[in-house]
Amino acid sequence: MEVILQKRLRGGKETMLLNVSLKVREGEIIAIMGPSGAGKTSILKMITGLLTPDQGLVQVNHQTWFNSKSHVNLKTQKRSIGYVFQDYALFPNMSVRENLKYALPSAEPKSSIDEILELIDIQNLSEQKPRALSGGQQQRVALARALIRRPEVLLLDEPFAALDDSMRRKLQADVLASHHRYKTTTFLVSHDPAEVARLASQVFILHDGKILQYGTPTSVLTQPHSDTLLTGEILAIHQNQVTLVVKNSLSIIDIPEASSQYRIGDSILISANEYRIRRED
Amino acid sequence: MTDIEWSPFWLSFKLASITTVSLFLISTPLIYSIYFHSKSIRTVLKAIISLPLVLPPTVLGYYLLLLLRPEGWVGQLSQQWFDTRLVFSFSGLVIGSIIFSLPFMVNPILSALENLPDNYREAAYTLGKSRWNTLIYVLLPNVKSSLWVGGVMTFAHTIGEFGVILMIGGSIPDETRVASIAIYNEVEMLHYANANIYAAILLLFSFIVLILVYLYQNQRPQGVI
Numbered sequence: 001m002e003v004i005l006q007k008r009l010r011g012g013k014e015t016m017l018l019n020v021s022l023k024v025r026e027g028e029i030i031a032i033m034g035p036s037g038a039g040k041t042s043i044l045k046m047i048t049g050l051l052t053p054d055q056g057l058v059q060v061n062h063q064t065w066f067n068s069k070s071h072v073n074l075k076t077q078k079r080s081i082g083y084v085f086q087d088y089a090l091f092p093n094m095s096v097r098e099n100l101k102y103a104l105p106s107a108e109p110k111s112s113i114d115e116i117l118e119l120i121d122i123q124n125l126s127e128q129k130p131r132a133l134s135g136g137q138q139q140r141v142a143l144a145r146a147l148i149r150r151p152e153v154l155l156l157d158e159p160f161a162a163l164d165d166s167m168r169r170k171l172q173a174d175v176l177a178s179h180h181r182y183k184t185t186t187f188l189v190s191h192d193p194a195e196v197a198r199l200a201s202q203v204f205i206l207h208d209g210k211i212l213q214y215g216t217p218t219s220v221l222t223q224p225h226s227d228t229l230l231t232g233e234i235l236a237i238h239q240n241q242v243t244l245v246v247k248n249s250l251s252i253i254d255i256p257e258a259s260s261q262y263r264i265g266d267s268i269l270i271s272a273n274e275y276r277i278r279r280e281d
Numbered sequence: 282m283t284d285i286e287w288s289p290f291w292l293s294f295k296l297a298s299i300t301t302v303s304l305f306l307i308s309t310p311l312i313y314s315i316y317f318h319s320k321s322i323r324t325v326l327k328a329i330i331s332l333p334l335v336l337p338p339t340v341l342g343y344y345l346l347l348l349l350r351p352e353g354w355v356g357q358l359s360q361q362w363f364d365t366r367l368v369f370s371f372s373g374l375v376i377g378s379i380i381f382s383l384p385f386m387v388n389p390i391l392s393a394l395e396n397l398p399d400n401y402r403e404a405a406y407t408l409g410k411s412r413w414n415t416l417i418y419v420l421l422p423n424v425k426s427s428l429w430v431g432g433v434m435t436f437a438h439t440i441g442e443f444g445v446i447l448m449i450g451g452s453i454p455d456e457t458r459v460a461s462i463a464i465y466n467e468v469e470m471l472h473y474a475n476a477n478i479y480a481a482i483l484l485l486f487s488f489i490v491l492i493l494v495y496l497y498q499n500q501r502p503q504g505v506i
Contacts, residue, residue: 050403076406083407089400093422102418103408149408 001026001153001185005046006055009209011037018042018209024202026061027183029175031196031217034206035231035269040189043206044155047187048083049076060152060185082146082154082184086161088138090130096141097126103145112148119181120144120174136167140174147178154186160195172198191233191267193221207269231269234262244268285475288455289463290482296371296459297439300378304386304435305428307379309421311387316394316420317412327391331384338381342448345377349449367449374450374457378439385438386431393427394420430494437490441483 003022008015018039024030032040045051047058049065052073058066065074090099100113117123120140130138139159146154156175160168172195179186190196196203197217205213205220213220232244232251242258244251253270255261262268315326333341348355349367355376359367367373397420405415421428443461450457452466460483467476 048403048407050406076403077409077411081407083404085400085404087398087400089398089404091401091404091419091423093419093425102410105409145408 001061002057002059003043003047004057005043005053007042007046007051007053009039009042016209020204020206020209020211022204022211022214024185026185028202029179029186029188029200031188031190031200031203032206033190033193033196033203034212036266038206038269039209040206041157044083044157044187044189047079047153047155048081049074049079080149080152082149082151084139084142084146084154084156084159086158088130088135088142090138090141090145092130095127095129096122096133099130099141099145100148103148105149108148116144116148119147119178134167136163136171139163139167139171143171143174143178147182147184150182151184154184156186156188158189158191161191168192168195175199193217197221231267234264234266234268237262237264242268285478286454286463289458289460289479292371292455292458293440293460296374296378297436299375300382300439301386301432301436303375303379304382305432308383308386308390308431309416312390312394313413313416315387315391316416327388330387333381334384338442338444339448341381342377342445345373345380345445345449349373349376369449369451369453369457371450371456374446374459377445377449378442381442381445382435382438385434389427389431389434390421390424393424397423426497429497433490433494437487440486 001024003020003024005018005020007018009018016037016039020039020043022030032043034040042051046053046056046066053066053068055068056066057064057068060080064070064072065079066072090096091102094102097113097117100116101110104110104112114123117126120143122137122140122144125133125137125141130141133141143156143159159175160171163171175186175188176199178184188196188200200217203214203217203220204211232246234242235245235250236243237259240254240256240258242253242255242262244253311330315323315330318326346368347353349359350356351360351366351368356367359365359372365372367376401419401423402415405419410418441461442459443465446457446459446462447465450459450462452458452462458466460479464476464479464483467473467479
């Protein structure tokens with residue numbers, strides 16, 4: 001599978017040029033890591049066709065989904081994809097079974113619903129409405145709904161971000177079990193190095209729309225890019241002072257105009273390069 | 282108190298029912314074409330549909346009269362194809378009411394759809410579903426309360442219509458003399474006792490409708506008006 005994407009992305013007043021080129025083997029789990037606003041979700045949305053690249057190519061199993069040169073742009077509906085949204089996006093008007101039934105192509109046998117309910121171990125929830133389920137349960141249903149179409153490409157957009165550790169482990173096991181079964185090429189956006197190490201065979205580190213590093217999780221995660229000083233999640237912002245949670249400890253750093261650029265809960269990556277630029281400001 | 286004519290209420294009820302059902306049917310494709318358009322086109326279409334909210338009913342009535350009269354474009358077509366006269370007839374009132382009440386049906390549904398997370402639409406697309414399929418099976422069922430509110434408001438608004446009806450329908454008994462027109466007639470003839478009864482019934486009706494709408498909204502906090 002080959003993905004070449006170029007797009008100028010607008011976030012508020014600033015624009016960023018996303019420019020990535022990924023070549024991945026079919027049937028692998030590929031992780032995309034990087035700070036918020038680096039373009040991770042945009043990459044997934046361009047693979048699905050929900051967002052159109054300015055230029056590029058998306059080729060899956062010798063089938064062209066997008067090619068700016070030959071003006072090919074397959075509709076989202078025509079691409080064989082499963083997408084798991086960060087906030088699940090289950091349809092509230094349908095029960096778990098109805099969500100799966102709606103997703104099931106008409107040619108597929110109805111028994112596929114029970115098969116997937118069993119695989120993800122959610123048979124007991126089948127008649128419940130999504131509103132009655134916990135976050136973890138909803139995410140399992142969302143995974144089942146994405147898989148029931150047997151897509152060629154599965155896209156997981158920070159699927160476990162809102163879950164506690166034990167539920168995260170369970171879901172990671174679900175992803176591995178389903179991957180073992182269907183061998184679907186999977187893109188996983190994640191902030192969690194342990195998760196990436198556990199699930200992925202390739203990892204791309206994205207920063208400002210460019211790929212900073214790529215390789216196996218062991219090689220990339222044990223040898224961080226020389227520019228990277230630290231990555232962490234923002235706990236508090238007070239004027240220019242940002243409190244970051246970095247590996248269970250707190251760091252306080254100065255970032256000019258921090259309060260207008262970042263929000264509590266954002267994950268950011270601080271690189272030596274970036275630090276120098278900010279000091280020159 | 283003189284004898285009370287009940288046919289104006291029956292006419293109002295018939296007109297409101299036909300208008301509400303017709304608008305349910307017309308609104309769905311209309312909402313489809315507005316909702317899935319780009320934002321700029323959507324703005325223009327929404328402004329056109331909302332015109333009856335701000336136009337004086339007499340202005341709308343005047344333009345409708347020009348269109349529906351036998352020399353008018355629509356009036357001529359109706360005469361040729363269905364051999365029906367539209368001005369000063371019940372059929373004309375239905376056409377006028379549909380146009381006049383259009384924003385009351387379309388706007389609540391449209392604003393509820395716009396408040397739904399984009400993810401629902403996008404998720405349906407990734408499951409291979411067309412826009413129509415997404416609208417009918419995913420989006421509209423999740424804004425049920427706005428469908429209810431749109432229907433009730435359309436019905437109530439049609440019952441209370443006056444200016445447009447007077448312009449295109451006049452006051453023909455059993456044909457175009459609806460309840461609001463009947464009140465006007467009774468006052469003109471200084472039959473205040475009758476006018477009182479007609480007005481009190483309409484007041485009570487409008488009040489009950491609003492109570493019903495707000496009761497429904499209290500149960501479902503995502504209400505739209």
